[in-house]
Amino acid sequence: MTLLALGINHKTAPVSLRERVAFSPDTIGLALDNLLQQPLVRGGVVLSTCNRTELYLSVEQQDNLKEQLINWLCEYHQLSHDELNTSLYWHLGSDAVSHLMRVASGLDSLVLGEPQILGQVKKAFSESQSYQSLSGELERLFQKSFSVAKRVRTETEIGANAVSVAFAACTLARQIFESLSQLNILLVGAGETIELVARHLKEHRVNHLMIANRTKERAYTLANEVNAEVISLSEIDTRLAEADIVISSTASPLPIIGKGMVERALKLRRNQPMLLIDIAVPRDIEPDVEKLSDAYLYSVDDLQAIIQQNLAQRKAAAVIAEGIVQQESTHFMDWLRSQGAVNTIREYREQAEKIRAEMTAKALMSIQQGADAEQVINQLTHQLTNRLIHTPTKSLQKAASDGDLERLNLLRDGLGLDP
Secondary structure, eight states, rough: OOEEEEETTTTOOOOOHHHHHHHOOGGGGHHHHHTTTTTTTEEEEEEESSSSSEEEEEEEETTHHHHHHHHHHHHHTOHHHHHHTTTEEEETHHHHHHHHHHHTTTTSSSTTTTTTTHHHHHHHHHHHHTTTOHHHHHHHHHHHHHHHHHHHHHHTTTTSSSSSHHHHHHHHHHHSSOOOTTEEEEEEOOOOOHHHHHHHHHTOOOOOEEESSSSSSHHHHHHHHOOOOOOOOOOGHGGGGGGEEEEEEEEOOOOOOOOHHHHHHHHHTOOOOOOEEEOSOOOBBBBGGSSTTEEEEEEHHHHHHHHHHHHHHHHHHHHHHHHHHHHHHHHHHHHHHHHHHHHHHHHHHHHHHHHHHHHHHHHHHHHHTTTOHHHHHHHHHHHHHHHHHHHHHHHHHHHHHOOOHHHHHHHHHTTTOOO
């Protein structure tokens, strides 16, 4: 039995291929069932996200193993070998172990150190548990990978710094204001970036959120999720003075918030400072706003500088994380190899017990039929000894006749004899 991982990801395949190889949530059970019907497969986990599709398997090792599994993947998704081969990667044994640990720890992600992948790996593992498609070794590997990911998060700073525009905007706000919970925050726009910003702010227990959007209807879904008030873009001028922080990201070709609008708001605020973060391209807030003494304006370029600095810090943390993965991978492989010895010992004991039981039954039958008990016992011990030492004796003779002293000494050591 061996462990392996095969798949494609954002580094090896374009999205046009990744979407064709993906397994939808409602087909995972069918895919696992189909996979386990393959003669060599003993257990499996299917991990399928927008950035990767991977199979983690425990299999019987054979010469044509790789070809058989690739054939299965191609047939399942109705792909040709030429379409898949150049994008497919294949990890066996310790490489498969370290690969899963790196994936779970965010070291193989599009955004280095992102935490979402761990939840996706746990979900894939849980699905395999529910479909009873896990082998003991595979289950132990995934549990170990979860603890490795936790160790990486605890012992390194890989997840401590913002590397997305949305998260960087929230981080900047938290650096300037000690607490966000009692502040009024205005979000302009209702697209994907503002959605992420809103969710980050909600995690920081912000209680007063306004969402301004060109069409109110589109903003209501997000507003209901984060408990925000929805206003139109035309209402910004009259409501801007309420905002301690403004974060804007729309697709408008022209600025939505001008210098005059901010100046009027600051007067109403009696010059209480206002933080404005413009993450739109083209810009939503006129650059001249930064000339106002109580307005602090940051553009997407300012955030990119923060992101690049934080990314460099994550890369430094990743070096430490890779060391943790290497260490834990070695420990797991030591455990896996020990299981091979456990199985061998169990088989050897079962074989010896079978011989003992068989010969004991014969001896008891002879005694019941009137044979002399002492003679039967002597015969039993003699025959039992011969049966038990027969195979080791043949191995010793073969090693001696071959002149293989290393093997001969190894056998003597295993039998408890002096070298």
